[in-house]
Amino acid sequence: xxxxxQSPSSLSASVGDRVTITxxxxxxxxxxxxxxxxxPGKAPELLIFAASSMRRGVPSRFSGSGSGxxxxxxxxxxxxxxxxxxxxxxxxxxxxxxxxxxxVEVK
Amino acid sequence: EEQLVESGGGLVKPGGSLRLSCAASGFTFTDAWMSWVRQAxxxxxxxxxxxxxxxxxxxxxxxxxxxxxxxxxRDDSENTLYLQMNSLKxxxxxxxxxxxxxxxxxxxxxxxxxxxTLVTVSA
Numbered sequence: 001x002x003x004x005x006q007s008p009s010s011l012s013a014s015v016g017d018r019v020t021i022t023x024x025x026x027x028x029x030x031x032x033x034x035x036x037x038x039x040p041g042k043a044p045e046l047l048i049f050a051a052s053s054m055r056r057g058v059p060s061r062f063s064g065s066g067s068g069x070x071x072x073x074x075x076x077x078x079x080x081x082x083x084x085x086x087x088x089x090x091x092x093x094x095x096x097x098x099x100x101x102x103x104v105e106v107k
Numbered sequence: 108e109e110q111l112v113e114s115g116g117g118l119v120k121p122g123g124s125l126r127l128s129c130a131a132s133g134f135t136f137t138d139a140w141m142s143w144v145r146q147a148x149x150x151x152x153x154x155x156x157x158x159x160x161x162x163x164x165x166x167x168x169x170x171x172x173x174x175x176x177x178x179x180x181r182d183d184s185e186n187t188l189y190l191q192m193n194s195l196k197x198x199x200x201x202x203x204x205x206x207x208x209x210x211x212x213x214x215x216x217x218x219x220x221x222x223x224t225l226v227t228v229s230a
Contacts, residue, residue, distance in 0.1 A: 087152050
């Protein structure tokens, strides 16, 4: 199985901050990496697919980068609605695996 | 509007069975690859399994802890996805999400999620 290492597990930030979350995989997954946002009591929502492609309707302050084994989600200019938990997912080979999650909290 | 609505969750005793349903609308379900993802209380997301469209072979894949106990199936005539869960254990307690897998990019993201249904396994 492909192991996912997502970091940090949590971070505190202020509105307007630039936030970076990383995801490392145990083997090369090309760009089969997606990012999800989950707010308390809600289902997750897709933000980024194919490592760097933004889903339609997602604000441009969200961006993804990386290929191979190292990936990054960046939020440029954190907004109040961005305080949530973020997960990465590899869909390169089954079983698909999620990162452990990163909770972005208010500083 | 594209939508997924799960049903069938509830309280079940260890060793019992439950069948979850997911009604799809707003997209061509026949062509869709579908997945189930679960989330134990206060924990992260766990991919449970996937079923391809019949046109892609209709095959299924599962995580090891549920192999032989869970079965994903589909009824394309009813636009419905199912998760049959047998021999349930306490560690299967979770919210179960039905998810539509996006095929456009070729990288298979989890494109659309249902609202989830809670399964509680307890005596």
